[in-house]
Amino acid sequence: MIFQTKKSVLASLAIGFWLASSAQTSVNEVPKGWHLKDLNSDGLYGISLDKAYDFLKNKKSNTVIVAVIDSGIDTLHEDLKPVLWTNPKEIPGNGKDDDKNGYVDDVHGWNFIGGKDGRNVKEDSYEAARVYHKFKAKFENVSDTASLSKEDLYTYKMWKKAEKQVTGGGKESGLELLILKRTFQAAVKNDTILQKAIGKPTYSGRDLEAFTPTTDEQKKAKTSLLIFFTSNNVMDMTNTALMDDFKNYLDSEEKKAEAADKAPKDYRGEIVKDNYDDFNDRYYGNNDVMANTPFHGTHVSGIIAAARNNGKGIDGIANNVKIMAVRAVPDGDEHDKDVALAIRYAVDNGAKVINMSFGKGFSPEKQWVDDAVKYAASKGVLLVHAAGNDAANVDSVENYPNPLFKDESGKAANWITVGASGDPKAGGLVASFSNYGKKEVDVFAPGVKIYSSIPGGNTYGDAQGTSMASPVVAGVAALILSYYPNLTPQQVKSVIENSAVKTDLKVVSPGSDESVSLSDLSVTGGILNAFEAVKLADSISSGKSQPAKANQPKAQKAMK
Template identity: 65%
Template sequence: MNHTMKHLAVAALLAGTTLSAGAQTATRESVPKGWHTRDLQTDGLYGISVDKAYDFLKNKKSTPVIVAVIDSGIDTAHEDLRPVLWRNAKEIPGNGKDDDGNGYVDDIYGWNFLGGKDGRNVGKDSDEASRVYHKYKDRFEKLTDSASLSSIDRFHYASWKRAKEQVAGGEPTDAMQMMMLRRTFQMVSKGDSLLQKGIGKATYTGKELDEYKPDSEELRRSRQAFLYFFTANNLMEMSNKELLEEFKAEIDKEEAKAEAGTKAPKAYRAEIVKDNYEDINDRYYGNADVMASDSRHGTHVSGIIGAVRNNGKGMDGVADNVKIMMVRAVPDGDEHDKDVALAIRYAVDNGAKVINMSFGKGYSPEKNWVDDAVKYAASKGVLLVHAAGNDGENLDKEFNYPSSMLLDSSYAPNWITVGASGDPKGGGLVAYFSNFGKKEVDLFAPGVAIYATLPGGNKYGNLQGTSMASPVVAGVAALVKSYYPSLTPQQIKYVLENSVTKPAIEGKNPETQQAAPLSELSVTGGVINAYEAVRLADQVSSGKVSVPGNTANGKKAF
């Protein structure tokens, strides 16, 4: 499975290879900027009713809430984020000392667990399936009886067998797909060169390409082929150069996967970070550069949660009294479990009460470390919000990590898994790419054509994915916590899940593309609603509504 949330969907890229002069481009976005905050009754859009929530809260006081974003990085100079960044008041900027004694030098805005002491940062990285396959190959290749293995080794053995089938299975379509991807990239790159001359500038957006009227058949074909990728991914605000970079990165990653059956992946992280990866107690590595080389994903996620509201710039975040802490642990590739576990612990130890995790992968060799960090977060009253993933698959049957189910089969009661919804005007109620699960995905939130902050100081644009849906939920959680600070993570989880909007219309099952109610695709059968959430939070906080004990959607909690 492709669990990447940072780049274009491979399915959309491959679909583009079938384009011809007579092919139809994807449906253009038809929802307004910021549609995800709107209200169904007043605006006719399947948003989360943010303005109604603030009307309800207007005479109430709020307290600041720290929201940690475990992600790729953040633009600390962005006009809409700079005022809401968490700042470590105990640390003196740039003096090269660990002033607060927490083990992390100059951690002003958070920490980068993908950095080296020499200032370098991990950008590109390998996929976890390849790492698991090669890590355990010598140990498990000739194993005939797994009964004598310990429980953790049986978990590793089962993971290795899955990885072997995926990495070394030799699917006959892989070579054909790679050839199609390369040809498509060459075609689009050539077309881009022609379009630059036709449009009259080297850099243009998808919106500008959409408005461009070619004066030759060659330019018309080039426009149609390239425009497909902008429209299919709802990235009309992205530039041609950025889109081609995303496309090339996806090809590079797929090529690395194709080689993984015979060649161990390059140790990108180890070459830079230089920790003892096998020791979870070797935790004081990395650097303070939370912006790093590619902060696009994390900047967008952060803006959805808490970009300054009502300042007349760009867009408004969901929560109005938050401080965004960036903890960099997500490379261009699959994250490492140690970094995720320590990122959670860093966020908890430095005061975060909500943690957003817009990343995922199909394997978790050090899941015990992550599980311990999840339990630690629960013990400190911290809510974890996780994106369900963009594979269009059923998580009741497939693997997606990190996960709320721990190795002992208990469930984390402080965890919410989020699928991506849309609006019927902009492609459908359920995002075609979203993972789902009647048991494993708690609720849906807007994740299609979400307009938010991008790196560059004053830039904004649309991205989509469950990566965008998760921070919508994290923003509502922070909003609730801000106005009702006494609520526990379990109570906030109850509030969010028992106040969802249950649409009268059906969506489509992303796997089968058959009509299905949200109740068949998630636990709650609904889309998060900020207004109903704060109303219910008010009742829970006042004692009018009681919340059941330490449960996780009726499943055994730790």
């Protein structure tokens, strides 16, 4: 999805779109699947996957289950059907809980934001609005916090932050929303003109680029709409997908604007019908893991494990993986209870890696999620999480879920936070939208213009975000565990971090024009490399070495 940047950034882009500016971002093309390539042989800052497989070619692999907690997965996609996890203890379609795990007919996973009547949550509210209105009556007249308990003080501070975010937009936010509305109206008009001019209702950015207008009206429409395709590196995206993405973003911003005066609608509660405040009320949802919003999860799943060497579409990273679909992410902010139960479901059903390409700025039930993370650690499960797309420093800006335990008992050691890298020829080595953090972002991985599966059965396209970088790391983690199953989650994390390849190239710090070292933006100061990772994993697995706190000198040289 392309509308994953700060509102102010999108508003600036929208102004240019609205005014039909002819100035377009000039970005060199990178080939499909560039993120799998090698710097030395291909000249691209990918993860050197072919070299990794060459190193592993005479070794035996074991099947690894990777859970994708996301918006849903197209279970009928040609590149995903062969790699879907199937619950061996469940008889499909018999309406019974054959394996007695509390979830009926959970054949390929479970949908925690569905109803027993078959309906599914598509859109939802934002956590800031939920927090603000839930605790408003309790805290709005508090002037002295000295009498508050430790737990109430924690909640009060969270509420004050939500209050500022929900009510502090002012005239600037109102102007940005007005611009977005007018931009969308102009986009709809231009799209209608272009559909008629091109002669078909659905066209890609490349189709639009190749189209030759015959009237001034068509020329203006092409110039205006092409800005979004080129500026976001989504030339393979269709006009319908682009417009849907824009409309969803506009709807979300309108909901945020309404939140100051109006409590958000309980989208989830009306469908799921659980007792949300009771964590033990956990056997809700349905088995529709595709539901009606599978774009994001389908794209993420393809990056990890799309069937390799089948002559179709793309090759995923890991070659002996089964994807478990766990739906918990709506169009809006996910709920902590659903996230915590999704993690527990994945662990209980055999996942060894869990990908989490989602996030939000508030976590009112963080303890539930923390307990699930600790449970995953106790069962030897690695969690991989996207750092977020706000060009923010998450050392100081909250982004949830995160590995820092609310009870101050420490930090999860089975957790990797991933920032998004790119290629210098296509916008920079660090993605301009990526969150970063010298303490809290562990490693960067390709997340710009990533080509993968999208809903439609045999359809593929580009997307970008830390949402795409996280499954690149999850795929490499699964690859490592497939060949070296004796490694613990902590060892796999250490392998990925200590094999990350450094560079002497200066990068632009996201959200600024400042030139910095990659070590200023992450723990490792490096970019994921599958080849270096499997070499180090092999050495550790065989007992030849232990992870060191430095990168391979040869690898460092290769990246200069």
